[in-house]
């Protein structure tokens with residue numbers, strides 16, 4: 001098993017670190033365009049091998065795609081992160097060119113790889129990767145909903161005073177401050193609806209906090225967060241490598257599911273060794289479906305911007 005992570009910045013390096021620690025592959029390549037950064041971080045990570053007890057060989061590469069050849073999974077994190085006050089959507093101009101170029105280079109070396117897209121605006125970058133590579137849709141997975149769902153569970157656990165691991169909760173729709181939809185109606189605490197334990201105001205606050213979860217951290221840190229995004233990317237890699245068939249909210253190509261087509265958007269999917277295997281229909285109620293449609297409209301508008309770049 002060989003995994004490549006493109007972009008050795010905050011998210012890419014954290015994702016690679018998590019992949020190595022969990023010993024998910026024999027070979028892990030970290031590639032970046034900035035001279036030396038991926039080689040340096042790879043050696044630093046290799047030097048944790050005896051401390052953490054893994055055997056993964058980690059190889060750094062400054063833009064040499066030859067080293068990525070034959071990868072089974074590629075995680076694309078290259079591109080600018082947002083600064084405080086920015087939306088993810090504002091990154092489209094620069095990141096579209098980066099993601100397209102990277103996806104094409106990767107494809108030449110690893111025609112059978114499963115792609116995980118992290119770069120923002122992620123829904124549009126996933127759509128772009130799907131179109132630019134022409135790969136079967138099940139091999140293109142956008143990472144966003146899994147992170148937003150982890151944030152949702154975190155805020156729910158604060159309010160309930162419980163372990164986040166006892167919660168089941170999912171965020172669908174776009175990966176944007178105004179496009180994501182935390183499905184609080186369906187969230188449970190060990191099978192009991194969380195709505196049984198939370199006032200309407202508390203529920204509203206948790207949903208609002210989740211939606212701006214990334215922006216809150218960007219304001220505090222001064223740049224976009226990386227621990228949870230890196231771990232979320234690695235969790236997807238793990239479900240593929242170990243064929244776990246975990247159900248995650250991921251951005252995938254819709255062809256009529258959830259009432260949408262010709263778009264990549266966050267829905268519950270089963271992740272296994274072939275990529276995303278099936279979309280699970282959560283049977284949204286009328287209000288949730290209306291929010292989903294609104295989210296799709298916003299993402300579609302962003303996808304249209306690709307035509308003018």
Ligand SMILES: NC(=O)c1ccc[n+]([C@@H]2O[C@H](COP(=O)([O-])OP(=O)(O)OC[C@H]3O[C@@H](n4cnc5c(N)ncnc54)[C@H](O)[C@@H]3O)[C@@H](O)[C@H]2O)c1
Nearest residue numbers: 007009010011032033078079080081118119120143144229
């Ligand atoms: N989908 C999500 O849930 C999620 C979460 C967090 C961050 N992000 C996004 O992930 C991306 C990376 O964030 P970060 O915090 O790691 O940023 P960062 O600036 O720390 O790292 C980005 C890296 O990409 C590299 N890069 C730029 N162009 C490249 C190219 N053509 N080829 C190879 N490498 C290239 C840069 O040199 C840099 O090292 C951003 O777009 C950010 O918005 C997405």
